[in-house]
Every structure is written in structure tokens, then in C-alpha cells.
Amino acid sequence: MALALRARGASLLGFTSRSAAGRAEADSWLGGRASSDLAELVLLQPELYLVAVPDQALPEVAEPLGAAFAAAPPTVAGDAARPVVAHTSGATSVSVLSSCQRAGATTLVFHPLQTFSDPLTGSSRFAGAAVAVTPVQAASDSPAAAFGFALAQLLGARPFLLPDDKRSLYHAAATVACNYLVTLEHHADRLFTLSGLPREESLSLFLPLVRATLDNVAAQGTVAALTGPLSRGDTATIAGHLAALATDTPDLLVLYRALGHSTLDLVRARGELPPAAISELAEILGPRDRPAGAQRGRPGE
Numbered sequence: 001m002a003l004a005l006r007a008r009g010a011s012l013l014g015f016t017s018r019s020a021a022g023r024a025e026a027d028s029w030l031g032g033r034a035s036s037d038l039a040e041l042v043l044l045q046p047e048l049y050l051v052a053v054p055d056q057a058l059p060e061v062a063e064p065l066g067a068a069f070a071a072a073p074p075t076v077a078g079d080a081a082r083p084v085v086a087h088t089s090g091a092t093s094v095s096v097l098s099s100c101q102r103a104g105a106t107t108l109v110f111h112p113l114q115t116f117s118d119p120l121t122g123s124s125r126f127a128g129a130a131v132a133v134t135p136v137q138a139a140s141d142s143p144a145a146a147f148g149f150a151l152a153q154l155l156g157a158r159p160f161l162l163p164d165d166k167r168s169l170y171h172a173a174a175t176v177a178c179n180y181l182v183t184l185e186h187h188a189d190r191l192f193t194l195s196g197l198p199r200e201e202s203l204s205l206f207l208p209l210v211r212a213t214l215d216n217v218a219a220q221g222t223v224a225a226l227t228g229p230l231s232r233g234d235t236a237t238i239a240g241h242l243a244a245l246a247t248d249t250p251d252l253l254v255l256y257r258a259l260g261h262s263t264l265d266l267v268r269a270r271g272e273l274p275p276a277a278i279s280e281l282a283e284i285l286g287p288r289d290r291p292a293g294a295q296r297g298r299p300g301e
């Protein structure tokens with residue numbers, strides 16, 4: 001994000017990381033402004049502090065940062081130059097920054113709804129991405145929200161306001177949309193390879209299918225984009241899949257069955273197959289697993 005902001009005209013006054021190795025690595029992209037000390041960064045009086053560390057590490061960075069603000073000269077800690085502190089975690093409440101807020105900072109969450117697997121390609125991925133902004137006060141006209149929206153717009157991103165109490169649900173959605181898609185493609189790769197596609201080429205052979213599927217979802221929405229044997233009511237084909245998986249990859253049967261039942265929800269929503277055909281497909285898929293602790297029937301049933 002520092003690289004992306006710099007490309008849009010912002011100045012990077014300094015950065016730090018937990019380890020010397022991390023600082024050296026960041027130094028190789030950002031160049032020469034590494035600091036080993038948060039207090040040293042506070043003395044530079046930047047307009048924005050961006051805390052981009054794993055969720056569990058947020059308290060151990062936010063607390064000393066708040067302490068550094070409290071110990072800083074009045075021009076830093078006072079109202080005249082209120083610094084902004086933002087963290088980038090999708091799941092963590094803005095309240096993790098409360099020590100900074102108490103010391104006079106404006107605080108917010110700035111979560112890019114995007115995936116960054118390496119800094120150099122990542123810096124170009126803000127343009128067009130959504131950014132969830134959560135200020136301490138939910139009002140869209142609060143200074144923190146206004147800052148978050150302006151920052152997103154500077155990056156060419158699309159900001160929206162996310163309520164703090166919906167962060168976990170929102171982040172679960174992001175996990176399903178992004179991480180679980182990667183897991184599905186991993187298992188698809190394994191199945192394709194077992195079925196005879198050359199290992200080195202398997203991904204490149206089936207990725208056009210994945211990309212076209214995403215294009216269809218983008219153009220038509222999820223329900224209309226569904227194709228395949230469940231949408232057509234091909235019971236014998238599904239039975240064949242289950243038999244093949246039972247032989248070659250029995251560990252994937254639970255996943256296949258669970259996704260099959262979830263896909264039948266879309267088939268129902270399409271309204272094209274008669275209910276009896278959908279019931280037959282559900283029967284072939286086997287019992288639909290319920291979440292642990294879910295009630296399986298009323299008492300006495």
C-alpha cells in the first residue's frame with residue numbers, strides 16, 4: 001500500500017517492521033527510510049500511520065504507538081496536528097486502536113477487499129478494488145470516514161462504509177470469495193492430475209474454464225451463471241462422480257457432497273428443475289451435514 005500511495009504522489013516518511021530481516025526486505029522496495037523504533041516514526045509527524053500487521057499482532061503494535069503519541073510533544077499529540085492511524089485488518093474492530101485514539105489520533109479501519117500475495121504486483125491492485133472503511137463513529141461524515149474515503153479515492157479504489165459489528169461476517173464472506181476459491185482450485189488441480197492431465201500443465205489447461213466461469217458470474221450473477229450436471233438434473237452423472245471420488249480421493253467426498261447440496265440451493269432458485277428431480281439429486285448426494293451443535297429435531301422427535 002505504501003508503494004501504491006507513493007505512486008499516487010504521497011510521501012513515505014518512514015516505516016518499520018518487527019524484524020531486521022523484515023525491515024531489510026521492505027527497504028528493498030521502499031528504499032532507505034526504515035526505523036527500528038515507533039517513537040522515532042512519531043517524531044517524523046506523518047499525516048497517516050498505516051498498521052498492516054497480522055490481526056493477532058495489532059494490539060502489540062497499537063499499544064506502544066498510543067504510548068508514543070502520549071509521550072510525543074504537544075504539536076504531535078494535540079488537536080492542531082491530529083495524526084490518523086488506520087489498520088488494514090478485515091476482521092478486527094477499530095477499537096484495537098483505542099490507545100491511539102485516547103492519545104489524540106483519529107482512528108479507522110481501511111480494509112482493501114483485494115488479495116496481495118506480493119508487494120510489487122499488489123501495489124497495482126488497488127485501482128478498482130473495494131475498500132471497507134470503518135471509523136469509530138459510524139457516521140459517513142466523520143473526519144475518520146472522510147479521510148478513509150479520500151485515501152481510497154487517491155488509490156483509485158471504491159470505498160464503502162462497513163459497520164464495526166459486522167466485521168466478522170464481512171471477513172467470512174471475503175474468506176469464502178477468495179481463500180476458499182483457491183482451495184477449490186487446489187483440489188480441482190489434484191483431481192485433474194489424477195485423471196490424466198499432465199501435472200505441469202494442469203493449471204494452465206483448466207484456468208480458462210475458471211476465468212470464463214468468473215466472467216459469467218460477473219455478467220449474469222451467481223444463479224444464472226450455474227451450468228453443469230446439477231443444473232441439468234443429470235443424476236447418473238453425479239452418481240458416477242461420487243463413485244470415482246470414492247475410489248480415487250475418498251477424502252474429497254465430504255467436500256463434494258457439501259458443495260453439491262449448496263449448489264442445489266442455486267438450482268432451486270433457478271426454478272427450472274421440478275422439485276422431484278432436485279430431491280432425487282439430494283438423495284444421491286447423501287445426508288446434508290448440519291453444523292456441529294445444530295438441533296436435529298424438536299425434543300421428542
Ligand SMILES: NC(=O)c1ccc[n+]([C@@H]2O[C@H](COP(=O)([O-])OP(=O)(O)OC[C@H]3O[C@@H](n4cnc5c(N)ncnc54)[C@H](OP(=O)(O)O)[C@@H]3O)[C@@H](O)[C@H]2O)c1
Binds near residue numbers: 053113117
Ligand atoms: N495479504 C492480503 O491479501 C491482505 C488483504 C487485505 C488486508 N490485509 C490485511 O493486512 C494486514 C497484514 O497482512 P499481510 O498479509 O501483509 O501480513 P504479513 O505479510 O504476515 O505481515 C506483514 C508485516 O507484519 C509484521 N509483523 C508480524 N508480526 C508482528 C508483530 N508481532 N509485531 C509487529 N509487526 C509484526 C511483519 O514483520 P516481519 O516481516 O518483520 O516479521 C510484516 O512486515 C492484516 O491485517 C491483513 O488482514 C491483507
